Amino acid sequence: MSRPTENRESKTALSWTGRLAALASLGDASRRRLFEYVTGQPSAVGRDDAAAALGMPRSTASFHLDRLVRDGLLAVEFRKLGEKAGPGSGRPAKLYRPALEEVGASVPDRSYDLAGELMATAIESSMAGGGGVREALADASYSRGRALSGNGSSLDEVLGRIGYMPEQDADGGTVLMNCPFHRLADGHADVVCAMNGAFLSGAAAACGVPEEKVVEDRTAGRCCARIKP
Structure with a gap:
């Protein structure tokens, strides 16, 4: 046959x-x-x-x-x-x-599958190399941010696809109106926000935006980071 x-x-x-x-x-x-x-x-x-x-x-x-x-x-x-x-x-x-890809959706948009992949990668790396999980998670998140952004798209376009809902603010920077990891961050803010910051830094670097422009933003109801002008 x-x-x-x-x-x-x-x-x-x-x-x-x-x-x-x-x-x-x-x-x-x-x-x-x-x-x-x-x-x-x-x-x-x-x-x-x-x-x-x-x-x-x-x-x-x-x-x-x-x-x-x-x-x-x-x-x-x-x-x-x-x-x-x-x-x-x-x-x-x-x-x-x-189809090989499963299909799921949440309202607002969330990316818990991405968080799970980053955490699993970090745990595997830590187990294999003997390093700390936190450092491994930062490395995995930064690398994934770069990998998802290296296609000529702007940083706003990349973050929009992932679900951050980027919006320009009055200062010319970018606020991220949605947290793709909201439920995880609600109970594990220290770990998840560190992961998120590393991911955003990698994405920024791949899009030609200086990493230092990714800064903390603790405004309730949105992502824990923003992009400075």
Whole structure:
């Protein structure tokens, strides 16, 4: 049997609005049933099988399956079915499977997955090298900030994608109206704010903004740091 040819899935996570739209897409009952059917199968399925299993017209199943692909909840692969291969074996079938990326959203936007990755990286580094966890967390956060920002975008664009909601203030600096790590910071401010500061410093450096412009801002209801003009 021939190997499947998969479409290339984006390596970039959906934006906040994209994640909200994807989850809202499951509000349609037919679409949700198809999503549950596809994700419950051991391998990719075709639209004919999905339509037959759920008792809906093929055209309806096709429409909703393609919408789920567009919204980032399903992915597509093309594969010839059966044992026959070579000339005359027919065109590859379009099959649907769950997308590799999970989709979640919170309101306001949060990035607890990023915090978890930074903390896990720091713990692994500390265990491997014997250094302190706090220093390892600062290093991991700074490095990730640089890595997420090294694509020619401005610092405001980078921070906006992550969920900081940057806004210009009257002095020409930038205030960060949202804390992507709010619930963690609420109970562990010392650790989380240090992690956040290192992350922002790395992002600033990668965007050509002097790191010393990232300063503390303890205004209630927003991020614990701001960017000086």
